[in-house]
Amino acid sequence: MPQEYPRVKLPLEPKTATISALAPNSVLRLDPNRRLWKAQDTIPGQARRILAEYGLMGSSSWAVPAGTVDPDSGAQDYPERNTWRTVAHTQGRLTAGCTLAMHCLYCLAGLTQRQDGANWFSSGAWAELRATVTWRGPTGSTDITTHVLSMEGSNLGTWGGAETTEAGADWAGLREKLVEQIEPPAFTTDPAVGSVFSEWSEAEIELEVRGGERIVHAIVYEVPSVHTQDHNDADAQTVHGAPQGSPDSPRRPQTDAADGVTFEHHRWGTTRVLQSHERQAARLGPHLVRFAANSHSGNDWDLTDQVPITITGAATPLRNLFDVTLSGYDSAHPGWIVAGSMAQLYRLNATNFLQDRAAIIPVRVRVDCDYNTTASTLRLQSSEFEWIDVAIPSARAVVVQYGYLASQVYGDHFAGILLPLITVPTFASATVYNITVEFWEG
Amino acid sequence: MPIREQTTAPQDRLCIRFYGDDGETAIANLAVDQGQYEVDLTVGAGSDVLYEAGAGGRFDFTSPRTLAFHVDVPSADSVLWLRDVGGANSGVTRVGTTLRVSVDAIAVINLSYTGTELIVVHRTEPNPATTGAGDAYVSTLEIYDVSGATLVRARAAHAVEGGTMANFFVGANSTAGGGSWWTNGGTIRKVRVSSRAVPFTEIAQDWIASLSDITSSAKLVRQGLPLTEASGVGDVGEFHGPAVQLPVAELRHVQWRCMGPLMNWRCINVPDIDDTADTSTTHREKIRIAPGGETGTGFRLRLGWFGVFPVHPLTTAVWCQIHARCFNVTDADLRTFGFRLYSFNKLPIAGNVLQASPGDDPAPLEYHYREITFTSDEAAPGSWRLQAVVPVAVGESGIQRGKTYLGLAYAHDLLDAGTETFRINVSAIHCVQMFDTTAGLPPNGGPAGEAG
Numbered sequence: 010m011p012q013e014y015p016r017v018k019l020p021l022e023p024k025t026a027t028i029s030a031l032a033p034n035s036v037l038r039l040d041p042n043r044r045l046w047k048a049q050d051t052i053p054g055q056a057r058r059i060l061a062e063y064g065l066m067g068s069s070s071w072a073v074p075a076g077t078v079d080p081d082s083g084a085q086d087y088p089e090r091n092t093w094r095t096v097a098h099t100q101g102r103l104t105a106g107c108t109l110a111m112h113c114l115y116c117l118a119g120l121t122q123r124q125d126g127a128n129w130f131s132s133g134a135w136a137e138l139r140a141t142v143t144w145r146g147p148t149g150s151t152d153i154t155t156h157v158l159s160m161e162g163s164n165l166g167t168w169g170g171a172e173t174t175e176a177g178a179d180w181a182g183l184r185e186k187l188v189e190q191i192e193p194p195a196f197t198t199d200p201a202v203g204s205v206f207s208e209w210s211e212a213e214i215e216l217e218v219r220g221g222e223r224i225v226h227a228i229v230y231e232v233p234s235v236h237t238q239d240h241n242d243a244d245a246q247t248v249h250g251a252p253q254g255s256p257d258s259p260r261r262p263q264t265d266a267a268d269g270v271t272f273e274h275h276r277w278g279t280t281r282v283l284q285s286h287e288r289q290a291a292r293l294g295p296h297l298v299r300f301a302a303n304s305h306s307g308n309d310w311d312l313t314d315q316v317p318i319t320i321t322g323a324a325t326p327l328r329n330l331f332d333v334t335l336s337g338y339d340s341a342h343p344g345w346i347v348a349g350s351m352a353q354l355y356r357l358n359a360t361n362f363l364q365d366r367a368a369i370i371p372v373r374v375r376v377d378c379d380y381n382t383t384a385s386t387l388r389l390q391s392s393e394f395e396w397i398d399v400a401i402p403s404a405r406a407v408v409v410q411y412g413y414l415a416s417q418v419y420g421d422h423f424a425g426i427l428l429p430l431i432t433v434p435t436f437a438s439a440t441v442y443n444i445t446v447e448f449w450e451g
Numbered sequence: 452m453p454i455r456e457q458t459t460a461p462q463d464r465l466c467i468r469f470y471g472d473d474g475e476t477a478i479a480n481l482a483v484d485q486g487q488y489e490v491d492l493t494v495g496a497g498s499d500v501l502y503e504a505g506a507g508g509r510f511d512f513t514s515p516r517t518l519a520f521h522v523d524v525p526s527a528d529s530v531l532w533l534r535d536v537g538g539a540n541s542g543v544t545r546v547g548t549t550l551r552v553s554v555d556a557i558a559v560i561n562l563s564y565t566g567t568e569l570i571v572v573h574r575t576e577p578n579p580a581t582t583g584a585g586d587a588y589v590s591t592l593e594i595y596d597v598s599g600a601t602l603v604r605a606r607a608a609h610a611v612e613g614g615t616m617a618n619f620f621v622g623a624n625s626t627a628g629g630g631s632w633w634t635n636g637g638t639i640r641k642v643r644v645s646s647r648a649v650p651f652t653e654i655a656q657d658w659i660a661s662l663s664d665i666t667s668s669a670k671l672v673r674q675g676l677p678l679t680e681a682s683g684v685g686d687v688g689e690f691h692g693p694a695v696q697l698p699v700a701e702l703r704h705v706q707w708r709c710m711g712p713l714m715n716w717r718c719i720n721v722p723d724i725d726d727t728a729d730t731s732t733t734h735r736e737k738i739r740i741a742p743g744g745e746t747g748t749g750f751r752l753r754l755g756w757f758g759v760f761p762v763h764p765l766t767t768a769v770w771c772q773i774h775a776r777c778f779n780v781t782d783a784d785l786r787t788f789g790f791r792l793y794s795f796n797k798l799p800i801a802g803n804v805l806q807a808s809p810g811d812d813p814a815p816l817e818y819h820y821r822e823i824t825f826t827s828d829e830a831a832p833g834s835w836r837l838q839a840v841v842p843v844a845v846g847e848s849g850i851q852r853g854k855t856y857l858g859l860a861y862a863h864d865l866l867d868a869g870t871e872t873f874r875i876n877v878s879a880i881h882c883v884q885m886f887d888t889t890a891g892l893p894p895n896g897g898p899a900g901e902a903g
Contacts, residue, residue: 067718295711
């Protein structure tokens, strides 16, 4: 490893640092500081946030037919074998030093078909799940990687691909697979690549399926990997990797950053320690919502893109995106939850006024949507007073908006019920594909 | 990637408040500084304006800043607040048929309002979506109609307000044009000036209605006093104490920051669930089992409400709730329903009983659940149910390592004879991570130890 590229392999499940409270008027000791430096390394190692998700999520069945129709009859009754269908397209910022993994629970797949001339023939029972990840470093560097996992097909039925019918049989047929090392190429082997994407990069994840998929639940989530820093990177870095010590010289920091002729060292000094703490304290937070509109009914396997939610216009404003018979904000209505109890910031949650009865967290929302005819608005609202309005564009785009949402105060607090409320003028329509909501402070 | 800074420099104050006594809106009452500095505003000639002079004074800041007013609107166009930069209309909030926020005499927000008694909040903060100096800041204008109990909100980006602030006015100043607020029949009941971005919920808690206390078995987690680099002796943040000691206590809060929700589902597909033994796509007998090896329990896991989730290393439990409509399609009688939220450390395979999967994974199946039973025949959309803390079972090796498998099971008519007239619609399932604070483990401290 070259001297000028400090790298630390992050522990997968590190022990946490136990840090005693400092009593008043006690002698200042090095110990608490040293634990702080080492304990900062544990923070990226604990990231497990889910950034993309797909599955039944309520449904009773999958779109792929059960395998009771002859696939060699000449007509298309099953998914075309080469067609990929988008099922989710969400984004999120990664914790420093983290990359991704994909875990898929599934039942055995249904049939696929191929076309030869005007006729259709069986192409076997199988399915695939593909994650296409666009990596974006904080200074604008990008890279794209794809990762595929295959799912075995069912051999039941006359032609294969059939489902079982006995009670509970789908549970016995559950399989699972894990794809690891979803990361930019050479991320862990080339420090020049690692230093670009280690620090607060973002991942845009598109999930696609092909074949007769019967996915129960698939997730793409963070895992700690490697944190690499470019020695002359002047951006707002965090430091991970308290220096190793020896028996004669236990771990302790330099008091000044080492300033060379052309670079400075990012690892040591109390200022660097505080910077890392400050940046992580401001930037780390939960990934709250990773919603992708989908349908598992009818012939939806015949599409190449998600089945979005389309709302036609009406005079009533602020109708619930999932159930237009509901309008306005009411925490008794079903929605998501803003589970930000661990990410409350001092500046937004003043004890004097909020009295620990409410919590406000800053968020970034991304809505993949479009409208037809007349401009529409999507409102993400999580309390009587806190919401974020997103202006839906006329051409499909991911609209980014920032603001504040009310959150739970405690993990078991009934609050922060997040409802998507849409206002679509009469004679217009609006379509929503994906919604991402994540903690965002800077 | 800049962090949105909330400054703690000494000249910026967290809150300056001027309140008229309740019901008394006389300008002399409003001039009294209710905050920590007790420096009253000056009542201007003609008793139509309050002001404080002096650039570089305590009001001389642009962002982050929140101005909040509780007012009765006047009958004619008037100025609510003005920062007078040598006579120009800088930083004006004024009311006419609409409330406006102007920056350097340019109207950046025009917002219509209803009602005569209003709470008006003008918040300015750095713009997270800035593309340059021209939109480096964003202002939000919020207007709450007190009698109608409705809130409207608009926001717009703009450049920083120009110049330095010469005077701070509340009410009007003749150079701004428009009549005096008071002369035109308006009143100002409260004024609050803050050097940070204050969410409307905080204003509401103080001026509209107070929320109820919360009871919880959990520990409150919140970032402590903000700690910046400038926290050493002699720095602006020196009152925090010795610079490197506070992060010691603060750090454990940072460790929990990524502990977000596991299952945060708003189901697009909300099928009607009944207990018909039906292989059709509606009912899907094959995706339901009776757990526990005892069919008499009646609880049936359903594949559509099942998933795998990676667990934060510090998580020990999840708080779960579901939104369901449980009702009777035949008559008005109540039916008995039940739900269980399970946490498994691996897939609960094999037919109608929960047992460890065969193969080379030696770990036994471990699971926990919380249950609720109730009677119901409710109308749409239903209600939130269960709301319990479930210990998580976490896999320890192989593909299950660090994961938990969460699933919702339902039961119906546990005490009644089995019928098929019930329906269940589950619209949302939430599982929020929590952790155990047993003494001896972080964050309660305990014996000092070294990090691994």
